[in-house]
Amino acid sequence: MILIYLCCFLLFAYYLYRKNYTYWERKRIPNEKPFFFFGSFYNVALGKQHIFHKIREIYNKFSTPYVGIYIFNQPNLVIRSPELIKKVLVKDFDKFVNHKLAANESVDPIAFHTLASAKNDTWRNIRAKMSPIFTSGKIKLMFPLMKECGSDLVNYIKKHNGEVMEARDVTKKYAVDIISSCAFGINSYCLKDDNSEILQVATKLFDFKSIIRNISIFSFFFMPKLVDIFRLTFMDKKASDYLMNIFNATMKERRENKIVRNDLIDMLHNLKENTTGKAKYIFDDIKVAAQALTFFSAGNDTTSLTITFALYELALNTDIQDRLRKDIRKQYEAHGDFTYEAIQEMKYLDMVLSETLRKYPLTSFLNRESVSNYTFEDSGLTIDKDTSILIPVAGLHYDEKYFPNPEKFDPERFSDENKTKIVPYTYLPFGDGPRICIGQRFATVVSKVALAYVLKDFAVEKTGATNVPLQLDPKVMFIVDKNGVHLKMVTV
Ligand code: HEM
Ligand SMILES: *[C@@H]1O[C@H](CO)[C@@H](O)[C@H](O)[C@H]1NC(C)=O
Ligand SMILES: *[C@@H]1O[C@H](CO)[C@@H](O)[C@H](O)[C@H]1NC(C)=O
Ligand SMILES: *[C@@H]1O[C@H](CO)[C@@H](O)[C@H](O)[C@H]1NC(C)=O
Ligand SMILES: *[C@@H]1O[C@H](CO)[C@@H](O)[C@H](O)[C@H]1NC(C)=O
Numbered sequence: 323m324i325l326i327y328l329c330c331f332l333l334f335a336y337y338l339y340r341k342n343y344t345y346w347e348r349k350r351i352p353n354e355k356p357f358f359f360f361g362s363f364y365n366v367a368l369g370k371q372h373i374f375h376k377i378r379e380i381y382n383k384f385s386t387p388y389v390g391i392y393i394f395n396q397p398n399l400v401i402r403s404p405e406l407i408k409k410v411l412v413k414d415f416d417k418f419v420n421h422k423l424a425a426n427e428s429v430d431p432i433a434f435h436t437l438a439s440a441k442n443d444t445w446r447n448i449r450a451k452m453s454p455i456f457t458s459g460k461i462k463l464m465f466p467l468m469k470e471c472g473s474d475l476v477n478y479i480k481k482h483n484g485e486v487m488e489a490r491d492v493t494k495k496y497a498v499d500i501i502s503s504c505a506f507g508i509n510s511y512c513l514k515d516d517n518s519e520i521l522q523v524a525t526k527l528f529d530f531k532s533i534i535r536n537i538s539i540f541s542f543f544f545m546p547k548l549v550d551i552f553r554l555t556f557m558d559k560k561a562s563d564y565l566m567n568i569f570n571a572t573m574k575e576r577r578e579n580k581i582v583r584n585d586l587i588d589m590l591h592n593l594k595e596n597t598t599g600k601a602k603y604i605f606d607d608i609k610v611a612a613q614a615l616t617f618f619s620a621g622n623d624t625t626s627l628t629i630t631f632a633l634y635e636l637a638l639n640t641d642i643q644d645r646l647r648k649d650i651r652k653q654y655e656a657h658g659d660f661t662y663e664a665i666q667e668m669k670y671l672d673m674v675l676s677e678t679l680r681k682y683p684l685t686s687f688l689n690r691e692s693v694s695n696y697t698f699e700d701s702g703l704t705i706d707k708d709t710s711i712l713i714p715v716a717g718l719h720y721d722e723k724y725f726p727n728p729e730k731f732d733p734e735r736f737s738d739e740n741k742t743k744i745v746p747y748t749y750l751p752f753g754d755g756p757r758i759c760i761g762q763r764f765a766t767v768v769s770k771v772a773l774a775y776v777l778k779d780f781a782v783e784k785t786g787a788t789n790v791p792l793q794l795d796p797k798v799m800f801i802v803d804k805n806g807v808h809l810k811m812v813t814v
């Protein structure tokens with residue numbers, strides 16, 4: 323008897339499951355045929371294909387302005403045309419406020435109050451409060467802290483002069499030092515001390531190696547229901563508690579000793595102090611700490627990978643590297659130091675960084691969710707409430723139409739003259755619209771400081787262990803090389 327019930331139940335579950343797989347057919351929207359259970363992401367889920375390549379594959383396979391796909395059994399709409407992308411990101415932003423990320427206050431209060439996953443008015447309130455922290459004025463105040471890390475980076479490389487180094491290892495230390503210093507107000511000394519405690523915690527925070535971790539991170543993006551059921555948290559609980567402790571202690575010390583460092587912690591502290599009881603959204607300790615934690619997780623991998631990819635391309639393109647070094651030294655000498663202004667005036671550095679972010683868009687895609695039924699005016703396409711939208715950044719960045727000879731690393735694409743010719747909404751390394759990466763300016767300055775310090779004094783060379791081209795690790799959401807990026811840096 324039980325067996326029969328079980329069979330009926332399984333059949334019914336199967337039916338419900340398959341029903342979803344006709345979603346795009348029923349809407350008469352061009353779509354990629356799903357593979358059982360995994361949908362379009364069969365090879366991605368099995369760790370055989372990197373999501374970066376999958377996004378490009380889908381983008382290239384179709385020529386329609388939009389395409390339906392399934393991720394597991396969840397329908398996702400991939401929009402390919404710049405006009406539609408503009409509508410979603412900017413013009414009709416109010417209809418696409420949220421990321422399709424899990425955010426359940428009782429399960430994971432940190433994620434609920436974290437910018438990237440917060441929704442609707444919770445997001446609006448936090449974003450409005452956080453935006454002033456990232457103005458260029460505030461970043462200028464943090465600049466001395468960044469410079470300190472820049473010289474530490476140079477000293478670290480000097481110690482290992484001529485050795486083969488894993489670039490990500492080094493840049494990660496730099497990034498953790500900067501974020502700890504700017505966000506947590508502490509010196510983590512990763513570059514000075516190989517066994518720095520905070521480096522080990524940072525490693526755990528987003529440990530891609532642990533199965534639970536990577537399932538849980540994957541679920542946040544693609545199966546938000548699982549998050550509620552299994553009470554998953556986005557970050558390793560022990561590690562985030564550890565950081566929370568440091569944060570609490572630092573806040574307390576600052577309060578008692580009235581220390582001012584002009585870092586994020588000071589600004590968050592002001593935010594908290596300035597919120598009165600009448601405010602719509604009250605910043606209490608948990609919420610403030612949640613923001614600091616976000617910066618720790620959003621800030622270290624992204625910047626360290628970007629710096630790594632830039633060094634990698636410079637090692638392969640020595641003519642570009644030489645020209646960049648000239649540009650850096652010229653401004654350094656003109657200003658007598660790496661001042662904020664000197665960094666801003668390094669034009670070629672800016673072009674190199676822009677091209678790095680074109681060729682290596684870390685997240686491969688952007689994501690939004692419709693808050694109501696919505697019709698795209700010109701195309702007549704109508705989508706349901708809660709439809710997940712994917713914007714295939716990796717596809718756009720490698721489209722011949724927008725970036726001729728896309729495999730070539732060519733900073734000239736971003737020269738003053740050429741830059742204006744780039745079709746709007748085809749270059750989106752930081753996203754766009756009101757939900758654009760809040761750390762864009764910060765990340766840009768941090769990356770430039772690292773590259774300026776390193777290239778002024780060192781030549782970056784490829785070695786026998788450098789993968790050309792890179793081999794992406796399909797088990798990691800971000801684009802990361804399987805074996806690491808092994809480079810040699812020698813004083814020049
Ligand atoms: C090169 C480095 C970085 C890249 C390429 C990058 C890229 C992105 C992208 C593509 C998004 C999604 C934007 C969208 O949906 O339209 C995003 C969001 C975000 N990023 Fe970054 N990011 C970088 C560095 C940083 C840093 C250093 C921080 C923090 C200090 C940061 C904090 C955030 C936050 C909080 C969000 C969510 C914003 C929101 O939903 O309102 N990012 N980033
Ligand atoms: C999670 O990480 C482990 C260890 O690296 C790996 O073997 C596994 O395939 C990963 N799982 C997913 C779903 O990426
Ligand atoms: C949050 O998760 C709990 C169970 O873990 C569930 O009961 C509740 O309905 C969820 N809340 C929302 C808004 O989804
Ligand atoms: C930090 O402080 C807040 C409030 O003061 C408290 O709720 C939280 O548990 C503390 N966290 C840790 C890890 O000590
Ligand atoms: C918050 O208060 C501090 C002093 O406590 C002040 O310097 C700062 O300008 C205030 N910020 C805002 C946004 O009101």
Ligand SMILES: *[C@@H]1O[C@H](CO)[C@@H](O)[C@H](O)[C@H]1NC(C)=O
Binds near residue numbers: 441442694
């Ligand atoms: C966000 O707003 C939309 C429309 O007002 C609503 O349907 C949705 O449930 C809200 N989401 C959350 C998580 O509150």
Ligand SMILES: *[C@@H]1O[C@H](CO)[C@@H](O)[C@H](O)[C@H]1NC(C)=O
Binds near residue numbers: 695706707
């Ligand atoms: C949204 O569209 C669905 C069908 O696609 C329909 O059943 C539903 O009533 C619509 N909702 C509103 C508020 O118009």
Ligand SMILES: *[C@@H]1O[C@H](CO)[C@@H](O)[C@H](O)[C@H]1NC(C)=O
Binds near residue numbers: 732734735737740
């Ligand atoms: C614009 O880009 C093209 C192709 O990369 C390059 O040949 C040309 O020199 C660039 N123009 C300028 C003014 O830099």
Ligand SMILES: CC(=O)N[C@H]1CO[C@H](CO)[C@@H](O)[C@@H]1O
Binds near residue numbers: 528
């Ligand atoms: C998401 C993220 O940025 N996590 C990284 C933070 O830094 C550690 C190492 O210091 C990495 O292992 C994490 O992947």
